[in-house]
Amino acid sequence: MDGVSTGVRATARLGARSDGRGGTALPVLEGEGPLALRRTRGSGDRARVMLVGAMSGPLGGDHFTVEAEVTERARLHVGSAAATIALPGQHKDGARYDVRLTVADGAELLWLPEQLISVAGSDLAVTTHADVGAEGRLVLREEQVLGRAGEEPGRLGSRLVVRVGGRVVLDQELSCGPGAPGGWDGPAVLGGHRAVGQLVVVRPEFAERPVAARMLGDGAALMPLAGPAALVTAVAPDALRLRRLLDAALTDLG
Template identity: 60%
Template sequence: MSVRADARITAVRDGRGVTTLPVLESDGPLALRRTRAALPGTARVTVVGAMSAPLGGDRLAVEVRAGQGARLTVDSAAATVALPGPEDVPAHYGIALNVEEGAELNWLPEQLISAHGSELLMTTTVELAPTARLMLREEQVLGRHGEATGTLLSRLTVRRCGRPLLDQQLAYGPGAPGGWDGPAVLGGHRAIGQLLVVDPAFDDKGPETRLLGSTAVLTRLQGPAVLVTALAADARDLRSVLDRTAAGLAGHAIS
């Protein structure tokens, strides 16, 4: 039997300048927990998987709003594993992020693993106000150890000031367009990740497009944003690349 589950997070800044969480709602396999934030006055929420999901036929949704001036980090306790289910239909996982004026959102989940036989359609949509700041990390691992990947279709759409900043779609596994695992695309790598950083400070001065090794690149986007895209042999190597880059950007991006 398929599962429908929703989670909602709202972060606001109170009169003392502290970020609070007036809305923290979840059900089914999506359990939300307040956890210790790294900096005073900020908030952190960790997504804890309460059951195996997403399975074929499941529909999961997460909605996050960082209100004006709020500072919020959302992470997860463990990797998300897409698994085949009793129904021969795809699972759907939708994420909607809204970052208002002067707010900061760090969206830092653990890896998404596409297990053999699974089929997942994942969409992430982001709406940013002109003075909003965002750090968004996505990591995808194609197959568990020693197994072939499932089918994964992932789309990321980011709008700033109501206008498109980034709109991309990735597809891997059975049914994906031919060549996805060839030398011109993955070249044998099974871990794919990206780090998107948006900060108004980049309007004046920000990092320029450059290679970050043989399988990673930092691209300056139109607007105050950079996108890091990386391939790696496994999840550990991928995280190492993205963490090093995030640390390098922190000096003139998100603290």
């Protein structure tokens, strides 16, 4: 970690494997600086970990990385203790937040962090890469809130890439806030809403029984992806409504 000249550099690493007794062990659970990992009470054979922000941020110039690997027969649920808040900092450079997820065949990962809030004056680029085996399972949720109450958003760029069995099934980008390409707040993108989210669900059974594309209430849509995966996208006026839409979508998928 180096906060002297270029902002804070911090990495958290998480590894899950079968314990051989029907449960999940966590041989790798390492965090540094503002990224702390805490094991909490799991459910059945699924381990549970919380990502705890020990400091504010990311600030301008910071670069955070979170890596998680789930091996065969392991089951893991990862959440976060609170929202991630992108803030302006002393450095003129933008901040980066990279997430790298690997899920093996026969493994399961529920990646369900709290929302990311883009504060006025901040500049953050988020990238999430998920590699899932052809027989792996993934539930991945992303929620982004543009500005706090009564506040304009900062600059926020996000990219989400999902591979299943080595094949790219999703590669999408979104840029919002000052300096983003024109039209990001228009009817073709956010339509004036200030909360946007994605839910990616990968299940082997989707290969033979793909989901049907359909609307899921006001502001959410479900779409099949190439391969055993589905995507829900949603926009809402606030974080609470967005979470309700995504929760309802996950329930709808069963």
